[in-house]
Amino acid sequence: RCDNRLPEIDENGRFLARECFNINPGAFHLTLVNQIGRAKRAFVMDSVSSAEVWNYPVVGYSFKYFNPETLEEVEKMENGIIPFEDFTKDKFRKYRSKKVAKILGVQADITFLKDRIATFKDVETDKHNQPGLVIYRYDLELDKEGKVIGGEWYHGHHPDFLWVTQAGTKAKGPYDDEIKGTWNPEKELVPKSWADVAIKSSLYGEVAAPIVEALFKLSHKGVDGINPNQKD
Template identity: 30%
Template sequence: MTQRRLLCVALAVVLHLGTGVNGSPLESNPRMDIGPVVVLSHNHPAFGAGLEDAAGDADAKITATNFAAISGDDNSELPGSVSAGEAAPTSSARRLELHGTTDLTRLELFFNTPMERDLTKLPTKAAIKPIPWPASYWPVYQDSLNFKWQQGENVLSPAEKYAKAFGHDTKMFVDKVSAKNGIDSQKHRTACATDADCVPLKDSSVCAKREGQPKGYCIPTWFGICHAWAPAAILEDEPKCPVTKNGVTFQPFDIKGLISLTYDGAKLPTVFTGSRFNGPDNEPNNTDEFGRFRDASRRDLGPGFFHIAMTNMLGLLNHTFVVDVTAGSQVWNQPVRSYEVLQMAWHTPETAGRKFYDQDTYPFNEDAKWLLQVKTRFMWIVEAGEDGPLVSTNRVDAHTQFADYEYLLETDENYKIIGGEWLFGSNQNHPDFLWFPAAPPANSSTTEVGLEYKEVRELLRASVTGNC
C-alpha cells in the first residue's frame, strides 16, 4: 500500500468527527544560539565529551566570507544568517514541541528547498546508500589513537604508524594526540591509581593511564571522537585493503581512526539542529504529570521537527545525518541508516486527550486539528572494534541498532505538521539533537596535532582502490 493510500485510509476512519479548537500563537523548543553553519570543534554542541572539557577551543561560526576557505570549495555559497529564536517558555504547559523556523530554516537554507510538511507527501520508509561505515570512537580513556589495538609484540598504534610513515617526530606526535584527544587532555580531572579511586564520582569513569605510567586520571568511558567518526563515515569511502607506506602497514581500522581524528581537527562545517542536554540526569521531580521531562532541552528533539527532518532528508533528499541517540547528558553521535513507519492512527484532539492524557482535549497545542499517532523504527550505525571492510561484506548489519519511537504528530486541517509529542517510553528514550557535515574538509587541512588531510586521504585512496 502506498504511503498516500495508507494515510488516506487512516484519515477516512475519523473524517466524520468534529475538530472545533481555537488557535493560539506557536511556541518553539529550545535551540542553540549558533549560525546556520558552524565549525566542528571541541566547543561544538555535538562534541563527544563534557563541554567543560573543551577549554580554550574556539567556537567558530562560519560566515559567507570564510565558508569557501574552510570547505575547500571556491564555488560554495553560504545562505544568509539566521537570527536566534525566542527564549524557551518557562511554563510547563508547552504549546508546541516544534523547533520552529530556526531549525527548519537551517535545513531549508542548506538544501535550498522548503521542507515538506504535508504528511500525505512524506515517505513512510527510506534507507541511505552507501551505508555509513562502523568504526571505533577512539575513547579518551584509551588515549585515543595512541591505543595499540592489534595483538602481538612491537605493534604500533595508528598514531605511531602515521608519524613513522610520514616522517613526523613520533614522541612529539603521540604526546600531541594525548594532549588534545587522549588521557593528557583530562589532567584537570581526579587523579587516580586504580579504578576504585573513580567509583565515588559516579560518572562511569575509569582510571586511565598513559602507557608505562603508574597513575592517571578518572575519565568517563563515553568520552571520545564519535563527533568526528560519524561525519567521516558519512562522507568518506570505507577503507578496504591494508596499505604500506614507507615500510609501515596500515590496516583499514588504522585508516578509519586517522580519517576520524582528521575530521576532529579540520574545521569541518556542519549544520546543527536541536539543543544539547548537559544534565543532571537524575534530578528529582524532573518529569511533569504527563511523564515528559520538565527540562525542554531534554525533551527535545521534538517529534514534529524530528519527523520532518528524517522524512525529508532520508526520504526525499537521499541525505543522511547524525543524531545523539540518548536524551540524557552522555553524547553518542551515530550516523543514521534508515527509518520505517510501522504504525499510524489518526485522532481528533478530543480522542487524543482522553486516550493519552486523561484530559477532555489534547492539552498542548490548541492549533492542532488532527493528531497522528506514529510508531517509527529508526536505525543507526554503532561503533565497532572490528578490522576490515564492514559495509561491502554486510558485517555492517551486526553493527546496526534501532529504536521504535512512538509519538503524536500535530497537524493543521490540511495535515501539515505543526508539532508533536513523544509517547510512552519514547518520552525518555529519543534523540537529543540532529546534525550533519556541510562539506568535507579542505584538502589543505592540517589539524592541531599535525594530521594532514591530504596524507590521510592518500592512505584512504590506496586502501579503497587496492586489490585484496
Template identity: 30%
Template sequence: MLKNRFVVMLPFSLLAAACSVQSSGQSNEPLGAVQQPEVWSAKDDPSLFSSDLVRVASALPTSGEVARIPWAGSYWPTYKDSINYRWAGPSSASPAKKYELAFGGADVEDAVSRYHGIDAHSNARSCTRTSQCDASLGESCARRAGEGRGYCIPTWFGICHAWAPAAILVPEPEHAVVSNGVTFEVQDIKALISLVHEGTTVKFVSLRCNDSDENMSRDEDGRPRSACRDTNPGTLHILLANYLGIKKQSFVEDRTFDYQVWNQPLRGYRILEQEEITSREANALVVEGSGAASDRYKFNPDAVSFLHVKTEVQYITETSPREGNVASRIDDYTQSSHYEYVLELDARGAIIGGEWVGRSKSNHPDFLWLPVRQPPSTVAAGGAITYTNVKALANASITP
C-alpha cells in the same frame, strides 16, 4: 563561532570530550536549564537542515534507506588513548605512530593523547587501578603505554562525533596502503580518517541534555522540563522522511536523550503504525492524570488534527578497533530504535510539532546533526595530523 542559520561550524569543545556533541553554541543559557516551549522552538525547527522540506504528513514516504550506507568503525575510546591504541598487539605501531613514521613530525602520539586521548583528561581523578574510579559513571583507570599512573575516564568517551561524519562523507577504506614505506591497514586508515573529521562543518538541530535520567526535572505529564525534551518528534519525523526517505541521505542522531552522548549515523527508517486520532485520544496518549479526558488538546493551540505514530529507526553501530572493512557484514552492525509519538498537524495537514508517548518520553534522540563537508585545511592533534595526508590514504585504499 559561526552562527549562520543553516550551516554552523561547531568547535572542538562542542564535538569532543566524549562520544559526543557537547552543546550547540546557539544559546547563552545553561543547556540543561533551558525551558522548552510547548510548540517546537527555533532550535528544533527542521528548516535548520534545509528550507525545502516536505512537511505535509500524507506526502511523506513511510520508509526509506540511504543510497550509501555509512560504514561501521570504532569510536576509538579515550581510555585506550584514542588512535594511539595498538590494535594489532602491544608490539605493533599505533595508527598515530604510523602517521608519524610516514609523514614526519615528532611526538605525534603525545599530541594525540594531549588533544584527544588520556592526557586530555589530566584534570580527572588520578589512579593506578580501576577500583579507585567511579563505577556508577562507567569510569576506568586509563594509563598511557608504559605509565603506572593514569586518570579515571568514562569508557564511553571517544570520537564517535568524528567517526559518524567520516562514515557518511568518505567511502569505507577497502585495502591496505603503503605510503613512504609504511603499511597502513584498513583499521589504521579508519582511525586517521575518523580523527580528522572532528572539525566537520555541520547543520545542527535541537539542544543538548546535560542531566541524568534519575535527576531530571519533569512536569506533571512526565515530560522533561529542560532541553532533555529534545528532539521534538515532529522534527525527527520530518527529517527522517525527507533525508532518509526522499533525499536518500544519512544524518546523525544522538540516540540517548540524557547526558550520555552516542552519535550514530542513520541507515533507514520505517513507520510501523500511523493512524489519525482525535484531540481527546492525543491527550490520553500524552497526558498523565485527569487532564487526559479533555477534548481540548493541551500542548499546541495551532494543531487541528493528530497522528499516532510508531517508528523504527535503523542506525550503524560501532566496531572493535581490530575490525577492518566490514561492508559485506554491515547488517551485523545495524541496530534499531523504536519511537512512539503524537504528530500535531495544521489545517493543511503539515506537521507543526509533536509529543513523545510512553517510554519514548525517556527514550528518544537528544539532538540531530547533518555533516556537510570537511574543510581540506583541517588538522587534528593540534596540527600534528593533516586532513590532506589522511584523505590521500583513504582515496588510495579504494582504488585498484
C-alpha cells in the same frame, strides 16, 4: 541539549526543563522524511536524551502507525489519524499547539551505523558490520490541512539532538597533521612517513584518514586499476 543526568519529570514522564525536551517529534519526523527520504542524505543523531552523547549516523527508517486513543496498530497511515477532540486519553493536552486539529500515532524504526574499533582482520563478516536499530514512539500534531506542527514523545527514550555536516566535509584522524609529503597510490607503496602515522593511529583504535580515502578511490577502480563497472 540536556546535560542533566536526572532531569525532573511531570506525572506523565515528560521532562519539565525545556532544554531536556530536546528535539520535537514533529521536527524529528520531518527530518527523516526530507533528509533521508527525499534528499537521500544521512544525518547524525544523539540517540538518547541523557547527559552522555552517543552520536550515530542515521541511514534509514520505516514507519508503523497506531491510533493514539486506543494504541492499536493500523495498516494505513490515514487510519491512525483521529480528530483532536476525540483524543480523550491525551496525557499531554496542556502542552498541545493551539492549532492542532488531528493526532497521528507513529512508531519509527531507525537504522543507524554502529561505531566500530579498527581491527587487523583481513576479512570482516557481514555480522560484524550489522547496523543498529532503535525504536521511537510518538504522536504527531496535525493542523486542519494535515501539516505536521508538533508532537509528543511517548517515552523518555528519544533523540537529544540532530546535526549534519556541510557538503564536501572530509573525515580527519587525530594524527593526520603529522603526515608529510604526497602519495600516489597507483604508482608507489605507502611512504614510510604515512605508514608511521597509520601505525600510531591504530594503536589508539584510530585510522589515518588520507590513507583510507586513497584506498576508497582505489577500490572504485578494482584491484587491477580498472573500474569493475566499466564495460568494454
